[in-house]
Each structure stands twice: as structure tokens, then as C-alpha cells.
Amino acid sequence: MSVAVDGREAAKRYWQDAFTGLATRERAFPAARRADGAQAAGAPMEYVEYVEYALTLGSRRAARLTAAAERWGVAPDTLADGVWAVALALRSGRDDVVFGHVTAGGEAVPLRVRLPAGRPVSAWLRELSAQRREARRHLGVGPEDIRRWAVGGDGELFDSIVSSEPADGPGTPVALRVRGDAAPRFVVEAVPEALSATAAAELLDVLDRATQRLAADPEPLLGDLIAAASGVLPLAATGGVRPGAGADALMSAGTREALLDTVCRDDDEGDTFVPVQEMFAAAVRQWPDAIAVEAPDGELTFADLDVRARRLAARLESRGAGAETAVAVLTERTGELVAAVLGIWAAGAAFLLVDPGEPERRTQQKLALAGVRLVVADAAHQEAAARLGPPVVAVTDDTEPGEVPAYARPLPRQLAYAVFTSGSTGNPKGVLIDHLGLAEHVHTQLAPVYRRVSPDGSGLRVGGAAPVTFDSFIDQMLPMITLGHRLVLFDEMQRRDPGSFLTRAPGTELDVVDCAPSQLVLLVEFGLLQTPLKLLVFGGEKPGAQLWDTLRQARVHAVSVYGATECSIGSVEADVHRDARVCLGRPAGSGTVYVLSPEQKLLPPGLVGEIYLGGPGVGRGYAGDPAHTARAFLPDPFSNRPGARMYRTGDLGRVAPDGRLVFLGRVDDQLKISGYRIEPAEIEAALDAVTGVRRSAVLPVRSASADRLVGFVECAEDFDAERATAELAARLPSYMVPKRLIPVDTLPLTPNGKVDRKQLARGVEPHE
CATH class of the missing domain: 3.30.559.30 (Nonribosomal peptide synthetase, condensation domain)
Known part of the structure; x- marks a missing residue:
């Protein structure tokens, strides 16, 4: 027609x-x-x-x-x-x-x-x-x-x-x-x-x-x-449309409340506040002669660890440490590291764990942002600690101690620790977590998971292999500190070697392994599921369906944990044997989770939105960055607790028909590589400062074994990739240095003027 x-x-x-x-x-x-x-x-x-x-x-x-x-x-x-x-x-x-x-x-x-x-x-x-x-x-x-x-x-x-x-x-x-x-x-x-x-x-x-x-x-x-x-x-x-639907609501009051009560929250909040210091003191009283820490340099009982921690606390207090004081820890991965953490808590202060292998300039930047007043160091790192600026206190001191103080009891909202993540502004972001959030995490999330495999409440060997600068390492220490289990610390070489997990003498095998899915795939290939493992905890990145199915067929109790560093480690968990499909799971303990529209309205289940986390585990914000804190930490309009806040994760997800939360990607460009949270903008800012680089773009390239970072650079003809990589290594931790730098004449752009990352990714073979 x-x-x-x-x-x-x-x-x-x-x-x-x-x-x-x-x-x-x-x-x-x-x-x-x-x-x-x-x-x-x-x-x-x-x-x-x-x-x-x-x-x-x-x-x-x-x-x-x-x-x-x-x-x-x-x-x-x-x-x-x-x-x-x-x-x-x-x-x-x-x-x-x-x-x-x-x-x-x-x-x-x-x-x-x-x-x-x-x-x-x-x-x-x-x-x-x-x-x-x-x-x-x-x-x-x-x-x-x-x-x-x-x-x-x-x-x-x-x-x-x-x-x-x-x-x-x-x-x-x-x-x-x-x-x-x-x-x-x-x-x-x-x-x-x-x-x-x-x-x-x-x-x-x-x-x-x-x-x-x-x-x-x-x-x-x-x-x-x-x-x-x-x-x-x-x-x-x-x-229905009539009973109490607000003008800005996407659902009626009845639907909204039903969704909040059955999907968004678990409401298993602790009745009383018991700080981690008191949990450790109780473990010392109950199991004084049990091994608390097993490390390459030897073993420490709970009583040994207690004495070392309280002696350090006395020295810290004499140097002015107390509530709201940030103290950095610079040690090898030994029992002294754990003693330093407990000693700082015993003094009522908060800790910041530092990686000895990290570029000194970046460490100084972190200490300045966190307002660190003192640095606790072992004998091997006294000189390095002195170069950082704040006064140095030795982990151990052979002089006769004076009166050894009892553990300080912190207030619920007193600072417990600071931990840094990659930042989109080109600088690392220091997350501040208080004692209430930490205690709630232990009481309502960590302890119930461990009770499933250890009804008696103690004695499990827990692998401590995460990088010390990550909150996952804190989560690996907590079962020993708060529940009486044994922390098996690996040194830097051991923690990268699958044999450390698999070839242990009979009777000394690990009972608990906590790692990222990409590392877990490798460990499973090497035979982890054939060991006497009792509990497997994984998170930090999306697991594949094949790994999920493999774990469902194994006898080990496997739990997937989702959360944010900004929310006291974990907020959502999935039981692999209960949840047939890959998912994030349901709110764990006192954590809450919402899927919201761009206008921050609660979405009906099934629709894709941004994931927000709430509950008492939400941290204070970012050290020295009120603007970024205001953008990411928002008032929680769905909570009945006065002053409650929620954290904007930047993750996309939706609620599946079975009520589980499903992850669907990112709102922004943030990446997860082998469990490391990475902001490409921070790497790009460092790369743009390299000699000869005009502009850069960093993105992940997927291969059969793992994702890796690749950097694309607009640069001068005499650009030297090896020299540029060395400059980056002096500015960034090793996991943030791209495995390959590719010179290009001009970075391709999308019609709206942004770097066309999809076109760049097509130019790199997955096996390269």
C-alpha cells in the first residue's frame, strides 16, 4: 500500500x-x-x-x-x-x-x-x-x-x-x-x-x-x-492501589512491606553488643593452651597470643593510642601480625594492615588518608616503618613489662579498622568500619556458618592466605579471634602455591578454605575436594556455573558470600547445596539488601536495578573523602532504625523467582580480577602520568584460566612498555599493574565521545 x-x-x-x-x-x-x-x-x-x-x-x-x-x-x-x-x-x-x-x-x-x-x-x-x-x-x-x-x-x-x-x-x-x-x-x-x-x-x-x-x-x-x-x-x-500507596512508590504499601520482610532483610540482629575483644578474652579463658596461630615461624597458643597482645597494648597506650587512634601494622605474615592486631584492639585503637611489598609511596598515601598516628612493626621492617613517617612501636619488646592492661571495651560506633580499596579518583579509598558492624558480622553471619560444620564451636584449621590489605584476610582471622578456631597462616610464597593447601601432613589438613572463585577453580583442579575439607567459603567475584555445579556434587559445605568492604565484609550468602543456580543468595544475619531504581525507589522483584546494602554493618564512609562518602553512603528510607544508612554498591542485580539475589554486572567500570576490587580509573591515572603516554584505557581480557588486565596507550613513537610497567610498579600494587601494555595511535571512541572499550577488547585475542 x-x-x-x-x-x-x-x-x-x-x-x-x-x-x-x-x-x-x-x-x-x-x-x-x-x-x-x-x-x-x-x-x-x-x-x-x-x-x-x-x-x-x-x-x-x-x-x-x-x-x-x-x-x-x-x-x-x-x-x-x-x-x-x-x-x-x-x-x-x-x-x-x-x-x-x-x-x-x-x-x-x-x-x-x-x-x-x-x-x-x-x-x-x-x-x-x-x-x-x-x-x-x-x-x-x-x-x-x-x-x-x-x-x-x-x-x-x-x-x-x-x-x-x-x-x-x-x-x-x-x-x-x-x-x-x-x-x-x-x-x-x-x-x-x-x-x-x-x-x-x-x-x-x-x-x-x-x-x-x-x-x-x-x-x-x-x-x-x-x-x-x-x-x-x-x-x-x-x-492494591488504594491502601497507603505513596505518590512516589512503585508498589502499594502491602507489596512493599511484604518484599522488605521476606526478601530484603533477615533481621537477625544481635540483642546485645559484644565486641571482638571480649570474644577473644572468652576464647583465651576457655582454651588457653590450644593452638591459636600456626605460622611459618612457629605456633602460638591462645594464652601466648593474649600475653603478647596486652604487652603491646601497654606500649601503645604509653604512646597515646586509644579510642579513634589509627595504628598501622607492618609485619611479615607471622604470629606477630595477629598479636599486633589484638594489641591495637586491646589498647582501644583501630588498625590498618600494610603490605610490606607495596610501593612505599602508596603506603604513605594510605597512612596520611587514614590519619595513622603510630606504626607497629616487626624486627624485619623497623627501617621501612621509620621511613613512613609516624613513630614506630615494636611488636615485641624483651624488656620487663609493667602492668599489663585488660582489654579496652570499645563503644559500638568506635572505629575498629581501616582498609583500602581501589579508587575511581586515581587514589585509594580508605573504608572505616566500626566495632558494632564487626561484632554483628561475627554474631549473625560468621558464627552460624561455622556452627554448621563445628557444633562444638572450636578446633577448625582455617587457612589464612588472603592478602593482608584485604578485608577477606580479616575474615580469615576472625574465626580464631572470636570463635576459638586455629588460624593457619601462609607466607607470601606459600599462599600462591596450591600445594600449601593440598599437600599437608595427615592430621594437619585445612578444615576451612576461604578464597576467590578464580583461585578456587585452580585448587579444585589440583584436588582440593579430595582433602578432608569441611567448609569452603568463596566470594569477591562471580563464580562460574561449572564451578557451582562441581561444588554441589561435593560433600564439603560450600557457601558463597557477597558483600562490600564498606559493609563489614559480608551482607548476602548462598548455600551451594540449597541454591541450584549461581546466585548471590539472601541477606545474611542482620544485613539488608535492596534492588533500587535510578531514583532509589524499591523495584518489584524481577526487574533489574542497582544493589544497595544496609544494616548495622554499613561503615562510616571513606577516610578524608566526605564528598565520595556522601555519594555512596545514603540514608536508608526502608529501615526502622534511627539514623540507618545504606551503601550504594554500583552492582546491578535483580530478585529471582526463588527470592535469591542475582548479580548482573556493574553500573560503572569497576572490575573484579581474581577477587581484587579494581577501579580502572586509578590505574589509568597512574598510566597517564607515565613518560610518553598521552591517554590510556585499562580493561580486563578473559582467558580460559583467569581474567587479566591489559592497558591501551596513546603514546609517543619511542614509548617503552617495559619502562612504563616499571614506573607503574613503583606506584601501584602488583595486582593493579596491567599484564600487557598495547600502544595505539588513537583510542577509539563511541558516538558520545567515550572510549570504546568493546572495540579495544575485540583487538586482543583471549589466549594472548
């Missing part, structure tokens, strides 16, 4: 406007091929082979749906469009979906449907009906024109349709057809390659729950409908 020029121009403007700003063109279903092998393109096409999956609604539900449609002023087939839009939203996690509606004449009307969760369903359906009528007015051009104007490239405009019309095949990889009158059925027709039987069953479940909710009273907000269709909440808990 031909149209006048002005009509054609109007149609072009309409379809361009209708699809402007579409966040992604990813299809909801995998691309399928036609029977002749040609790739589908342009307008919807006939597929020869498809399977039907049916849902019978029943006459009573059908009658209630018809009555609801009449009450809301829409046709019944608009309800079908609506529930299909909800199903696509839950399948993709997006609140902006595209599908086709087939008219009585057989034409497919492309519909881009937005799902504003806070709208009443009736208003949304009327808008959808009006949108469909307006779209039909602009069908007087060819489908190829519409596709070109809408998406501007090759490929289908949509990959599913909704229709009440009979057809020989779905015409797209997937179709929803409404059949019958007295006992209507929803029939999903799908090309087998596009929709598995399991996925089809899940899709029918969504349609079933959505239609049940539409047929029930009271009328829901769209967010209530999405929540009901997701299966996360019982239908009866999904509220």
Missing part, C-alpha cells in the same frame, strides 16, 4: 519517536533460523517448526478478567498485551519491552511498551490501548520501512507477538495466542531453539500468576502486578 509523501514523513517521525531512547535492542528470546537456513530479518516471518504450551484460564477467572476489562475501559485483548509485556519484563529484567500485536487483518503492530511500576494497572492498560490504536494509524508503509526507522539496522524489530487470530505458525520465534471463549486458553507457540520446555513452563507460570492478580481485588499498581507475576511473593501479599 502506498501513502502520500506527507503521510510517509509522518509515519517516519512516529516510528522514530516511538523507539527513540530504547536502552537495548537485545531480544527477549534467542535468534532462531528459518527452515531454509536464512537468518530472519525485516518483518515477522513464518517459522515451520514450533511447539505449543497451553494455559487454561477457567471460566470463573475469564469472567472476572472480562469484568475487569469492562470496568477499566479496555478490550480483553489489551489484557493479553499487558500480561505479555509483564512476562517479557520479568524475562529480560527491563521495564521497556517490544513485541508485536496482530490485528484482525493479520497485520503486526509493533509495540514498545514501558512499564511504569507506580501506575495503576487500569490507567496503564488504557494508555497501552491508545498506543496500539495510534500505532495502527501509521502502518500504511512497508514493515521494512518501519524496522529501518525504528532500529536503524539489520535484525527483527520484535521476536514475539500477541494474537487472537488463527495462524499456521507463530511468525516469530515466540507467540502468545488467546484461544476459546467460554474456557479461554493462553497458548505459547515457540520455535524449540527459542524457548525450552522448562523456560516455557516458567513463562506460563508468570502468565498464570499475572492473570490471577488481574482477576483479584483490589486493583493493583503495575508494580504489584509485576511482583505477583514474579512468584517471589504470595498473591495475597501483593496489595
Whole structure:
């Protein structure tokens, strides 16, 4: 059918406007091929082979749906469009979906449907009906024109349709057809390659729950409908538009509270505050002669460690250490390191662990940001400690001690430790954690996990192999300090050697291993699961499905932990044997987790948003950086605790139908490499300062064994990659130095002027 020029121009403007700003063109279903092998393109096409999956609604539900449609002023087939839009939203996690509606004449009307969760369903359906009528007015051009104007490239405009019309095949990889009158059925027709039987069953479940909710009273907000269709909440808990829905809420009050109570929080908060110092003192009283620390330089009993810690505390107090005093620790990975931590806590001060192998300039930067007043050092690092600036106190002193103080009892919000992460501003970020958050972590998260494998509460050998500058190392010390287990410390060489974990003498094998998934893959390959291991804790990066399945088949108790350094180590955990699919899990202990919109509104389960963490474990903020603290640590509007705050992780996720949190990527460019949290901007700032570099970009390149960092540099012709790497090594820790630097004439840019990292990544072979 031909149209006048002005009509054609109007149609072009309409379809361009209708699809402007579409966040992604990813299809909801995998691309399928036609029977002749040609790739589908342009307008919807006939597929020869498809399977039907049916849902019978029943006459009573059908009658209630018809009555609801009449009450809301829409046709019944608009309800079908609506529930299909909800199903696509839950399948993709997006609140902006595209599908086709087939008219009585057989034409497919492309519909881009937005799902504003806070709208009443009736208003949304009327808008959808009006949108469909307006779209039909602009069908007087060819489908190829519409596709070109809408998406501007090759490929289908949509990959599913909704229709009440009979057809020989779905015409797209997937179709929803409404059949019958007295006992209507929803029939999903799908090309087998596009929709598995399991996925089809899940899709029918969504349609079933959505239609049940539409047929029930009271009328829901769209967010209530999405929540009901997701299966996360019982239908009866999904509220309605009238009872207490705030003007800025995406769900009614009932749905919102049900989601907060069942998914976002565990509420296992400790009744009383017991600081870690008191937990250690109790362990000393109960097991004075038991081995507390096993290290390359020997063993220390709980009584030995106690004496060393309190003697150090006396010396620190004499130098002015006390509440809110930051004290750095510079030692080898020996029992003296643990004695230093406990001695600092015994004096009421807070510690900052320093890596002896880190560039001195970076260490000085950390000490300045954290306001370090004293440095505790072992004999091997006295000179290095003296160069850092603050006065130095020896871990051990052979002189006769005076009165040895009891452990100071800190206030709940008193500083416990500082730990640094990579920073997006080009400088490291110092996270400040208080004693309440630390104690809550032990009481409500750490202790319950260890009790599952050690009901008696002590005696497990816990591997201490994490870098000392990471909060994961603190988490490896805590079972000994607070629960009476044994810390097995590895030195720098041992902690990188799988044999340290695997080839131990009978009776001395590790009971607990805590590491990043990338390291765990290697350990499993070397036979870790064949050792008498009892507990495996992993986190810091997303595990692969193959590793998850391997651990599910093993006898060891395996726990995945998700959290942030800013929130006292861990906030969410998953039990591998309980959770069949890779996930982050549920809130652990007193931690809370929210998936929020860009406007920081609580999203219905199933939709993708940014993950925020709350609870008493949320830290103070970043040392010496109030602006960054204000951006990342925000008031928690969902908590009943006065002054509660939540931390903005920058991670993307959504709540799966089983109520578990699923990780889906990052809002920003932050990376996780072998468990190390890295801000590319910090590396790029250091690289830009290297002689001969004009501009740089750093990104991870995935290989079969692990991810690694690669740097791309706009540079002078005489650029020396080896010299540049040496300069970086003097500024950054080894894990932040790119494994390879690649000179380029010009860094490629995206249309909006940003570095095109995808194009750069395509230029590097994964095996390089």
C-alpha cells in the first residue's frame, strides 16, 4: 500500500519517536533460523517448526478478567498485551519491552511498551490501548520501512507477538495466542531453539500468576502486578492501589512491606553488643593452651597470643593510642601480625594492615588518608616503618613489662579498622568500619556458618592466605579471634602455591578454605575436594556455573558470600547445596539488601536495578573523602532504625523467582580480577602520568584460566612498555599493574565521545 509523501514523513517521525531512547535492542528470546537456513530479518516471518504450551484460564477467572476489562475501559485483548509485556519484563529484567500485536487483518503492530511500576494497572492498560490504536494509524508503509526507522539496522524489530487470530505458525520465534471463549486458553507457540520446555513452563507460570492478580481485588499498581507475576511473593501479599500507596512508590504499601520482610532483610540482629575483644578474652579463658596461630615461624597458643597482645597494648597506650587512634601494622605474615592486631584492639585503637611489598609511596598515601598516628612493626621492617613517617612501636619488646592492661571495651560506633580499596579518583579509598558492624558480622553471619560444620564451636584449621590489605584476610582471622578456631597462616610464597593447601601432613589438613572463585577453580583442579575439607567459603567475584555445579556434587559445605568492604565484609550468602543456580543468595544475619531504581525507589522483584546494602554493618564512609562518602553512603528510607544508612554498591542485580539475589554486572567500570576490587580509573591515572603516554584505557581480557588486565596507550613513537610497567610498579600494587601494555595511535571512541572499550577488547585475542 502506498501513502502520500506527507503521510510517509509522518509515519517516519512516529516510528522514530516511538523507539527513540530504547536502552537495548537485545531480544527477549534467542535468534532462531528459518527452515531454509536464512537468518530472519525485516518483518515477522513464518517459522515451520514450533511447539505449543497451553494455559487454561477457567471460566470463573475469564469472567472476572472480562469484568475487569469492562470496568477499566479496555478490550480483553489489551489484557493479553499487558500480561505479555509483564512476562517479557520479568524475562529480560527491563521495564521497556517490544513485541508485536496482530490485528484482525493479520497485520503486526509493533509495540514498545514501558512499564511504569507506580501506575495503576487500569490507567496503564488504557494508555497501552491508545498506543496500539495510534500505532495502527501509521502502518500504511512497508514493515521494512518501519524496522529501518525504528532500529536503524539489520535484525527483527520484535521476536514475539500477541494474537487472537488463527495462524499456521507463530511468525516469530515466540507467540502468545488467546484461544476459546467460554474456557479461554493462553497458548505459547515457540520455535524449540527459542524457548525450552522448562523456560516455557516458567513463562506460563508468570502468565498464570499475572492473570490471577488481574482477576483479584483490589486493583493493583503495575508494580504489584509485576511482583505477583514474579512468584517471589504470595498473591495475597501483593496489595492494591488504594491502601497507603505513596505518590512516589512503585508498589502499594502491602507489596512493599511484604518484599522488605521476606526478601530484603533477615533481621537477625544481635540483642546485645559484644565486641571482638571480649570474644577473644572468652576464647583465651576457655582454651588457653590450644593452638591459636600456626605460622611459618612457629605456633602460638591462645594464652601466648593474649600475653603478647596486652604487652603491646601497654606500649601503645604509653604512646597515646586509644579510642579513634589509627595504628598501622607492618609485619611479615607471622604470629606477630595477629598479636599486633589484638594489641591495637586491646589498647582501644583501630588498625590498618600494610603490605610490606607495596610501593612505599602508596603506603604513605594510605597512612596520611587514614590519619595513622603510630606504626607497629616487626624486627624485619623497623627501617621501612621509620621511613613512613609516624613513630614506630615494636611488636615485641624483651624488656620487663609493667602492668599489663585488660582489654579496652570499645563503644559500638568506635572505629575498629581501616582498609583500602581501589579508587575511581586515581587514589585509594580508605573504608572505616566500626566495632558494632564487626561484632554483628561475627554474631549473625560468621558464627552460624561455622556452627554448621563445628557444633562444638572450636578446633577448625582455617587457612589464612588472603592478602593482608584485604578485608577477606580479616575474615580469615576472625574465626580464631572470636570463635576459638586455629588460624593457619601462609607466607607470601606459600599462599600462591596450591600445594600449601593440598599437600599437608595427615592430621594437619585445612578444615576451612576461604578464597576467590578464580583461585578456587585452580585448587579444585589440583584436588582440593579430595582433602578432608569441611567448609569452603568463596566470594569477591562471580563464580562460574561449572564451578557451582562441581561444588554441589561435593560433600564439603560450600557457601558463597557477597558483600562490600564498606559493609563489614559480608551482607548476602548462598548455600551451594540449597541454591541450584549461581546466585548471590539472601541477606545474611542482620544485613539488608535492596534492588533500587535510578531514583532509589524499591523495584518489584524481577526487574533489574542497582544493589544497595544496609544494616548495622554499613561503615562510616571513606577516610578524608566526605564528598565520595556522601555519594555512596545514603540514608536508608526502608529501615526502622534511627539514623540507618545504606551503601550504594554500583552492582546491578535483580530478585529471582526463588527470592535469591542475582548479580548482573556493574553500573560503572569497576572490575573484579581474581577477587581484587579494581577501579580502572586509578590505574589509568597512574598510566597517564607515565613518560610518553598521552591517554590510556585499562580493561580486563578473559582467558580460559583467569581474567587479566591489559592497558591501551596513546603514546609517543619511542614509548617503552617495559619502562612504563616499571614506573607503574613503583606506584601501584602488583595486582593493579596491567599484564600487557598495547600502544595505539588513537583510542577509539563511541558516538558520545567515550572510549570504546568493546572495540579495544575485540583487538586482543583471549589466549594472548
